[in-house]
């Protein structure tokens with residue numbers, strides 16, 4: 559291996575095939591990082607990057623057995639080398655029939671559990687599974703939460719919202735436990751970002767956002783990048799809002 563490839567930084571990113579994940583792949587790969595991605599499907603032809611297909615691991619993060627095998631596969635790809643960043647971006651936000659919001663009354667127990675498997679358990683199990691590699695690099699973990707984790711949202715359902723609130727708390731707990739190894743753990747909480755996860759009617763929310771527009775996936779990717787680089791060396795346990803002021 560050349561000196562250049564030895565010094566190349568590596569990120570593991572979940573949910574890379576579209577939206578915020580796709581923009582994050584582009585941000586890191588254009589800065590020269592090796593990007594290992596995972597999601598349920600093969601890499602989309604709309605999200606190409608150098609070494610994309612070879613460094614893509616197909617995992618259903620909601621399936622405990624598939625998840626365990628997937629973590630082992632990622633470790634194999636890292637070959638005992640350092641991991642500079644883990645970004646827990648994949649999430650699901652199920653809707654009821656005809657797109658109806660699933661609240662505390664009408665969310666089926668099995669759906670609620672599935673949401674927590676993907677949105678909450680996968681981030682901690684990935685981070686624990688990759689802790690040695692993260693410690694080697696004194697790396698960074700970024701958990702992608704949501705504005706829905708801190709207020710009732712008109713479209714995002716209760717299971718999604720509570721999973722994101724739990725992920726924000728998990729970030730604090732992880733920052734305390736991973737910090738002694740030099741691993742920083744932060745979260746970012748997007749508001750309304752222009753991606754496929756948005757519900758019809760989101761445009762109506764824009765009138766109440768101080769910046770009067772949706773956010774762009776690239777704007778989220780830039781903040782993730784900041785949290786994974788030396789620009790944020792002493793930042794841990796933080797949650798950064800990326801929402802054009804929607805939370806004020």
Ligand SMILES: NC(=O)c1ccc[n+]([C@@H]2O[C@H](COP(=O)([O-])OP(=O)(O)OC[C@H]3O[C@@H](n4cnc5c(N)ncnc54)[C@H](OP(=O)(O)O)[C@@H]3O)[C@@H](O)[C@H]2O)c1
Pocket residue numbers: 572573574575576577578579596597598599600617618619620621646647648649650676702703704705706747748749750751752753754755756
């Ligand atoms: N867009 C917004 O406005 C917004 C607002 C607040 C928070 N967020 C958060 O930002 C993150 C990205 O959102 P997005 O809008 O970019 O989402 P998206 O377009 O729906 O993409 C979700 C990604 O997660 C992957 N994924 C879903 N279920 C999975 C599973 N069981 N196992 C493995 N991968 C899975 C998907 O790939 P496959 O389908 O191939 O598995 C896809 O790559 C999420 O955490 C979301 O909660 C988004």
